[in-house]
Amino acid sequence: MRKASVTIKEIARLLEISKSTVSRALRDSSEISEETKKRVIDLAESLHYSPNPIALSLLKNRTQTIGVIVPDIANRFYSSTIGGIEDIAYSRGYHTMIYQSHELLEREVSATRHIAQRRVDGLVVAISSESENMDHFIELQEQGIPVVLFDRVLDTLQTHKVRVDDYKGSFEATEHLILQGCQRIAHIAGPKRVSITRNRLDGYKDALAKHGIEFQEEWVLHSPITQEGGTERTYQLMALRNRPDAIFGASDRITMGVHWALRQLGYKMPDDVAVIGFCDLGMSSLMDPPISSVTQPSFEMGQQATSLLLDLIESKNTPASYETRVLPSNLVIQKSSLKA
Amino acid sequence: MRKASVTIKEIARLLEISKSTVSRALRDSSEISEETKKRVIDLAESLHYSPNPIALSLLKNRTQTIGVIVPDIANRFYSSTIGGIEDIAYSRGYHTMIYQSHELLEREVSATRHIAQRRVDGLVVAISSESENMDHFIELQEQGIPVVLFDRVLDTLQTHKVRVDDYKGSFEATEHLILQGCQRIAHIAGPKRVSITRNRLDGYKDALAKHGIEFQEEWVLHSPITQEGGTERTYQLMALRNRPDAIFGASDRITMGVHWALRQLGYKMPDDVAVIGFCDLGMSSLMDPPISSVTQPSFEMGQQATSLLLDLIESKNTPASYETRVLPSNLVIQKSSLKA
DNA sequence: CTGAAAGCGCTTACAG
């Protein structure tokens, strides 16, 4: 069925020279005469020869492919991240193989094995919210396949990491609400164990503390990263005897749910309740009112993680130490938190 | 750096038997004694042996990988489609390699070459809105690499196709608006040359005709598939002397733009203007008011396209004829088009 | 039942 591609052997046969010479001519080796080179290259071009990457892979024990695991590609944050990953990967001659964990450790583990079995050269991962155990990645590293973590990181894995300064982003968002005059600021946090969740919670608490506002246990709720989660938690918050005058959502999905719930309940933003989230700007600008957000340099995050990974792949030896890059977030104030 | 994986050679050496025997034992060949099989398999397991897929690829001239090109993975329609593609691919032992064309023919062509060069076994594509020329895919087919088209299809490529019944979806949406009492129904269509655009436009026109409503040129505008496009066209429509009382958007992004513009302009949905679109449900339900939509079975579309592709890949000979599967869309009425 | 040999497409010491 599959038409055989042109091979070096074929070119050698047509030109009546050896495979070795063809190979060398194609790689522009200095040991080959200009004349021979020209004949080989001309024929190769007219035959649309392209080297078989499979053969090269077998030879070099390199596939020129990196694996990528994210929780969910439909999430704009991750799809933008993937854009950054592909940008760097392609420009450095690598392909990507993308997997989704759907926030399940089990799927992350099976994706990892799948990927390893395919002999990728390295792996870039935003771990699932269930992942506390890094054994599957450690196993990979032991096989000499480097892993770089981004977005969600965990101390238990020794490697390069790229993340956003959640603490600072969260601190700034909270402080902004305080400066707008909010006093009863609720925080709908992400899943409990995730590092990001803790950092954001800390930023929130510290901003309150700085401005002498007492931290209230009942104003912090944990939620999965879904719209429904945000909606339900908002109902819960607004039902409190002492209801909040601001809600700070820890993710875009959660914050969309907050926005929706508040409209349903008849509250005006920002006057009744000010809202801010860690959001995707494209989306939040479309809402009415547009949602203020801590935006993250997702594309750049993908780029940096990938370039760190490729450096690991291409360097001969293990680096002396691993690096954690912390990228700044950006506070974009829109109507949902801007009091007149 | 990279730790060598366990090979058949290694197992053969340890067991002091030949590579051939190991290979056969591992594939559970009937010519090998049970005893030898057991020894080989036990050792292979304890060594975590897994066959090198690269070597197999070279041997079989098969990569067990399919290429996927979509306009944009951040678009929920396509990310859901990818879910369906991966579902079938993985379950049948294939991997996927995903590329984005970003609606540019040039990037589609380069992705195609990239993919071909990587010797994928087949390709599943939703073509870019610029793609009128199918030469790059025809080239692939001539090399014996099958291509299956989904979502956006073109007659010029002879192959299996999977698409949604746009005509019917569009007809039903328009008829629904008419039954709600709308008389001046505008349609913001997609890019001109795309087959989907034409089908949807036809459905719209025919529904008007069926109900004796005269078609008005000025109420049909073409737009790129973006929110901005929808917003601008809405401004244009509402500025007309004879303004529409309903707007039917040809895509989710466009319809989000319509929704946003109408709110900005102070119109009430559905009373001033009823709105319906070809939408992603998750998103449109979150809007206020929630947007009625023609929903498409995106996951299933990915599944079907992939299973058709794998059939082509795995069958020895070219099929007698190619199949075009037309999946039904589904009309979901929400508040944006439901008059009291 | 088991092994030696050839070959998938390529590169690269080693000779000449």
Next chain:
DNA sequence: CTGAAAGCGCTTACAG
């Protein structure tokens, strides 16, 4: 400057 040979990890006719 060019070629023959070995080898990457595997499978599979061909012998025995």
